[in-house]
Amino acid sequence: MHISFLINSGYGMGGTIRTTFNLARTLAEQHDVEVVSVFRYRDKPFFDPGPRVRLRSLVDMRRHSPGYEGDDPQHALPSRKFPRGDGRHPQYSALTDHRIGEHLGNTTADVVVGTRPGLNAQIARQTRRGPARLGQEHLTLSTHSARLKLMLRATYPRLDAVTTVTEADARDYRRMMRLPGVRIQALPNSVPAPDVRPSDGTGKWVVAAGRLAPAKRYDVLIRAFGEAVVERPDWGLRIYGSGRERDRLRELIDELGLYNHVFLMGPAHPIEAEWAKGAIGAVTSSLESFGMTIVEAMRCGLPVVATDCPHGPGEIIRDGVDGFLAPVGDVPSISRALLRLMNDDALRQRMGRAALDSSARFDPAQVGERYEDLMTALVNRRGGALHRARGVLLGGAYAAKDALRGAGLALQGGRA
Template identity: 70%
Template structure:
């Protein structure tokens, strides 16, 4: 198959970009795969492009480059196809509307995959007939505004499939969205096996990673770790990531006197070498669309103590076997979960081994296989539908030819 992914900006950093590269690279072992980035703002992508995957862009935002288009007259006019209800709307314009439309109408492929709601709307409206049209949901339906949900309900029926990263979100789509004829399928994100040896469970470090954003609730994790330090001052916490909460979290660490125990490490890429320095992963989010960092930690041999927030964690962690699920926002419960693993070396190491084994189901080969089956079934369904349509047309044409009125009608249609 020739498979084409359409993504907001393949040159940035983030979970959607990372998992798109993982999936595209694995599919490219058997198929012809490209990633088309709407924007390009730097010379080289942050993540290495898999060898067999072609990467190209539609709009060049490299200010020092000869192809810079940020001052293009159309870039100053608002987008009319990319939905105004979508969070990235201000970055889109009449220029992106035109470039995306030209790309989709000229695209000669078997499958086209969108990776955010606004791009899925473009695909629904502008992709030519023939390719299987798939819209990926990397967040959750519940996080979208009511106007955006209405927009999706209007345009998504033209897609062949919508994929979500959790079964819980797939069930929400099936229940709340009216998408007749559209297949809604849960396919999780993929995480490759690390290139480093797994953690051995002896390092006295708890590791957390992700954007320093309010939804990640690192303030709760830091307060919980103050309780951990009171009992086990020999353990420390490393938090990797950057974001708007950095100054606030730094002040909290200082106020609690944890400057020797809680370290804000900044962003790191790759993260695998940092995960394996620790023995426990920690996630204290109030909301997760999936939980990439949970899987990353597990693939490095760490059991994860995670809040049981909606969607992701409960579908990843087998509570009590390869990690622990604790209530959202409950400092005492998070501290108790961490201390349970800190104070029991054998339990921590056993859970780490189980986490390593169980997380293999998120390997890119496993996830790519699920997408291959989905694409194949949708392509077959489209072929059968087209064949049935042609058969019905032939039967109708034959029937019309048997009457004078029918023959006259056929002549008028052909003349038109």
């Protein structure tokens, strides 16, 4: 099969880029795979897509490049194709409309894969007849605005399949979107086996990693660790990552007198060696679309203490087997879970081995095989043209119905 991914930018360092490259690299072992990046901001990608994956871009945004297109008059005009409900809309323009439309109208791919809602919508509307159309959801339906949900409901009937990274989100899609004929399937993100020796569980470090953003609730983790360290002052907490919460977290550490125990380490790439230096992983988010850092820590042999937030942790961690789940924001519960692992070397090491074993199900080879099965079924599906024609009619009917009822009534649970 010829498989073509369409991504906002393949040259940055976000989670969607990394998981797209992981999947593309795996599929490229058996198939012809390309990643088409709408924008190119740097000469070389931050992550390596692999030698068999072709990476190319549609709009060159490198200011030092002779092909720089940021000053193109068409790029100053707002996009009419990329949905306004997608937060990336300000980046898109009449120039990207033309380039994406030209790409989708002339692609020779058997399967075209979108990686964010706005691009999924363009794939649904603009891909030529023939290729299977697959839209990936890397976030969650529940966190999308009401405006974006309405747009998705009007366009997604033209897709052949939608994948989510959790079963919980797949259930939301089936319940809220009502997409007859569109296959909705949960396929998790993949995480490769690390190139480091797994943790032996003896290093007295709790490790956390990710963006220093409000939703990650590192303040909760710091407070919980502060309670645990009263009993176990021989342990420390390392938090890797950067973001707007750094100064506030630094103030909290100083306020609680934890400056000798809690360390903001900054970003680390690759992160695997840092996980392996620890003995416990920790994730205290109020919301996760999947929980990539949980899997990363487990693949390095760490049991993970995580909040049981929507949507991912409860589908990754087997509570009491390879980690512990605690209620969101519950500092005492998180602290008790940390102490159970700190105080019991045998338990910590046993759960670390279990984490290493259970996280193998997220290996790219296993996830890639599931994607290959889905794509093969879509390519061999009969009546694709009829399905998409019906999707156009259904999407139009949904749009008309939702306009009459109003966005607030059409789909509950989204931001305005």
